[in-house]
Amino acid sequence: MAIRFQRENRIFTLDTAHTSYQMKVDAYGFLLHLYYGGRVYGNMDYLLTCYDRGFSGNPADVGNDRTYSLDALPQEYPVMGVGDFRNSALIVRNADGSECCDLRYIGHEIKKGKYGLPGLPAVYADAAKAQTLEIYLEDKVSGLRVTLLYGVLEDADIITRSVVIENRGNRSVTVEKAASACLDFVTGNFDIISFYGRHTMERNLQRQEIGHGTYAIGSRRGASSHQYNPAVILAERRATEESGSCYGLVFVYSGNFLCETEKDQYDQTRVLMGLPSDLFHYPLEPGENLTVPETIMCYSAQGLGTLSACFHDCIREHLCRGKFKEAPRPILLNSWEAAYFTFDGQTILKLAKSTAELGIDMLVMDDGWFGKREDDNSGLGDWQVNEKKLGCTLRELTQKVNAEGVKFGIWIEPEMVSEDSELYRKHPDWVLRIPGREPVRSRNQLVLDFSRKDVRDYIFEQICVMLDQGNIEYVKWDMNRSVVDVFSGEIPQGKVTYQYVLGVYDFLERLLEKYPNILIEGCCGGGGRFDAGMLYYTPQIWCSDNTDALDRLRIQYGTSFFYPASTVCSHVSAVPNHQTGRSVSLHTRGVVAMAGAFGYELDPEKLSEEEKEAVREQVRQYKGWEKLIREGTYYRLTNPFTETSVAWMFVSEKKERALVSVVLLEMHGNMTVSYVKMRGLDDTAVYRDAESGRRYYGADLMEAGLPMPVELKEYPAYQIELVRED
Numbered sequence: 001m002a003i004r005f006q007r008e009n010r011i012f013t014l015d016t017a018h019t020s021y022q023m024k025v026d027a028y029g030f031l032l033h034l035y036y037g038g039r040v041y042g043n044m045d046y047l048l049t050c051y052d053r054g055f056s057g058n059p060a061d062v063g064n065d066r067t068y069s070l071d072a073l074p075q076e077y078p079v080m081g082v083g084d085f086r087n088s089a090l091i092v093r094n095a096d097g098s099e100c101c102d103l104r105y106i107g108h109e110i111k112k113g114k115y116g117l118p119g120l121p122a123v124y125a126d127a128a129k130a131q132t133l134e135i136y137l138e139d140k141v142s143g144l145r146v147t148l149l150y151g152v153l154e155d156a157d158i159i160t161r162s163v164v165i166e167n168r169g170n171r172s173v174t175v176e177k178a179a180s181a182c183l184d185f186v187t188g189n190f191d192i193i194s195f196y197g198r199h200t201m202e203r204n205l206q207r208q209e210i211g212h213g214t215y216a217i218g219s220r221r222g223a224s225s226h227q228y229n230p231a232v233i234l235a236e237r238r239a240t241e242e243s244g245s246c247y248g249l250v251f252v253y254s255g256n257f258l259c260e261t262e263k264d265q266y267d268q269t270r271v272l273m274g275l276p277s278d279l280f281h282y283p284l285e286p287g288e289n290l291t292v293p294e295t296i297m298c299y300s301a302q303g304l305g306t307l308s309a310c311f312h313d314c315i316r317e318h319l320c321r322g323k324f325k326e327a328p329r330p331i332l333l334n335s336w337e338a339a340y341f342t343f344d345g346q347t348i349l350k351l352a353k354s355t356a357e358l359g360i361d362m363l364v365m366d367d368g369w370f371g372k373r374e375d376d377n378s379g380l381g382d383w384q385v386n387e388k389k390l391g392c393t394l395r396e397l398t399q400k401v402n403a404e405g406v407k408f409g410i411w412i413e414p415e416m417v418s419e420d421s422e423l424y425r426k427h428p429d430w431v432l433r434i435p436g437r438e439p440v441r442s443r444n445q446l447v448l449d450f451s452r453k454d455v456r457d458y459i460f461e462q463i464c465v466m467l468d469q470g471n472i473e474y475v476k477w478d479m480n481r482s483v484v485d486v487f488s489g490e491i492p493q494g495k496v497t498y499q500y501v502l503g504v505y506d507f508l509e510r511l512l513e514k515y516p517n518i519l520i521e522g523c524c525g526g527g528g529r530f531d532a533g534m535l536y537y538t539p540q541i542w543c544s545d546n547t548d549a550l551d552r553l554r555i556q557y558g559t560s561f562f563y564p565a566s567t568v569c570s571h572v573s574a575v576p577n578h579q580t581g582r583s584v585s586l587h588t589r590g591v592v593a594m595a596g597a598f599g600y601e602l603d604p605e606k607l608s609e610e611e612k613e614a615v616r617e618q619v620r621q622y623k624g625w626e627k628l629i630r631e632g633t634y635y636r637l638t639n640p641f642t643e644t645s646v647a648w649m650f651v652s653e654k655k656e657r658a659l660v661s662v663v664l665l666e667m668h669g670n671m672t673v674s675y676v677k678m679r680g681l682d683d684t685a686v687y688r689d690a691e692s693g694r695r696y697y698g699a700d701l702m703e704a705g706l707p708m709p710v711e712l713k714e715y716p717a718y719q720i721e722l723v724r725e726d
């Protein structure tokens with residue numbers, strides 16, 4: 001039994017294969033957090049300590065006991081206004097304006113299977129392989145009911161948390177902030193690892209000590225953002241890639257979020273993950289409720305590598321859905337960097353012919369095929385095919401592409417509208433805009449009010465009309481600006497940011513239902529909405545608008561901490577690179593792009609015959625490794641932020657096959673040799689290097705490593721395929 005409740009001392013225990021989580025309902029009905037970490041066997045309430053603490057107040061029920069304070073005790077779901085002055089998981093404003101909520105335990109239920117969340121993405125599992133704990137808390141005065149949801153995937157070492165806040169009183173209340181997870185640690189010194197970035201340079205790793213005070217990351221941009229990814233790691237100070245304790249929290253949500261860490265006055269650490277208070281004031285009338293998006297949690301005693309592997313498995317197996325969850329992903333040629341807006345039907349056909357010649361599976365027609373869209377200043381919202389530009393109908397175009405033996409995919413950006421569009425001229429009130437104010441423009445486009453069903457229905461209809469015109473097997477769903485003018489006019493202002501995201505999810509769900517065979521790739525100016533929420537709908541995401549191989553090494557490294565390679569779209573583009581001006585060899589570009597769902601983003605006609613042959617070889621190789629890359633265990637062998645050789649590898653589940661990739665970042669006269677130490681192999685098994693035929697014991701490759709050649713080249717890259725000899 002993964003979830004246990006001991007009636008006599010009211011302790012809840014959540015066990016997974018390697019971890020335990022405990023909490024306790026105390027004598028006053030407060031729910032205290034006891035423990036999260038490696039597997040334990042006893043009751044951890046002995047960890048609780050109570051002392052008379054100045055300026056840390058005491059709840060009324062404790063009478064004269066000055067040693068009991070919520071300001072010092074570890075809590076499961078801390079609220080504002082009852083004497084805990086640290087950051088709150090929940091802030092509620094009552095009808096009288098007070099900000100207080102006194103949550104006490106009133107009951108619980110343990111259920112078979114993993115809970116789902118209406119309208120929101122959530123981890124799922126076979127009913128026999130997961131359990132749910134619902135703990136009911138109530139504020140007697142306002143009638144607010146808070147249900148804490150815990151999902152336990154025992155074998156996967158995953159615990160999920162979500163919260164439902166329900167107004168069971170008879171006056172309205174407003175939720176001002178709501179986390180879905182709080183972890184209180186009574187002891188320990190932690191680092192916080194977070195992933196910051198910007199457009200075309202997402203998910204750089206930052207590791208820093210959690211000191212006294214609050215360190216927070218989040219998004220107010222309407223999407224989870226390029227700037228801070230909604231996922232963090234709390235690592236013991238000495239934790240490394242291969243050793244030490246660390247905790248990961250991944251928010252399954254694609255909009256605004258807040259993650260706060262705090263070391264308090266008693267050297268205790270709190271981490272919170274959830275919905276922020278900025279741009280969020282969610283009114284609940286009597287009978288209404290709010291579901292806080294899920295946080296996935298995992299603990300590893302073996303360092304960051306094991307933590308990542310656990311999240312990779314969870315996302316691949318328990319979050320991604322649909323036909324492409326386990327299917328090989330098509331290799332794409334995308335028209336964007338090949339032609340930008342300057343193309344017609346002939347251009348697309350030429351690309352399709354090249355796609356076929358190179359052995360690539362699919363051609364994707366990116367931005368520019370609809371409405372009046374010759375640049376990025378107009379046309380968004382008019383999802384009618386520009387037949388004049390294409391010189392034929394979409395059906396004819398897809399038929400011609402298919403006739404080349406190539407699949408066809410298309411780009412859309414459903415959430416947006418250009419002011420210079422038929423849609424905007426007809427429905428200027430459909431955008432998010434604050435009355436009486438000029439909107440903030442970005443890429444010269446405005447954001448449609450996706451919290452409104454009528455707006456979504458209209459766009460959905462247009463997109464379906466387009467998709468029904470031909471054999472379209474892939475859609476790239478883009479979102480190319482942040483949300484600024486948060487105002488709907490249709491729903492209370494404080495609900496807009498949340499309902500917008502739910503609107504996006506609703507649209508995606510409907511699209512998946514109607515077109516289960518279409519592969520949807522997420523995108524937001526590259527990786528501006530690369531989060532677990534989107535991965536519930538889109539099993540792969542365009543990782544970054546930066547296709548420079550060297551920058552991609554860092555971007556893909558940061559992405560790998562939570563998100564499996566199967567979700568990371570990565571393409572070979574032309575040189576000099578369009579984002580950095582750097583030139584890197586085709587071979588190295590291929591090696592880097594093969595760390596995920598592979599493709600090309602260039603005009604093959606500009607390649608020499610020799611380069612075309614090299615591309616054909618890359619495609620052939622990738623097809624042979626696709627399953628290993630998509631399903632294998634991923635190991636970060638070095639850190640591109642601190643080391644000069646960047647290496648990573650994939651190992652098959654049974655360890656009989658591995659692919660090691662290496663890029664050397666520095667070249668000097670009389671160059672030193674780089675040795676790459678591998679991981680995840682069978683110690684005593686013999687592995688054959690598929691190319692050289694040389695044989696090595698697994699342990700030898702892991703303990704001593706393999707020397708990389710010294711060649712007179714800039715940024716040389718190597719791929720070593722290892723096959724176990726049985």
Ligand code: GLA
Binds near residue numbers: 376478480524544
């Ligand atoms: C975004 C995407 C690109 C491309 C353009 C088209 O920037 O990330 O890949 O699709 O939009 O406008």
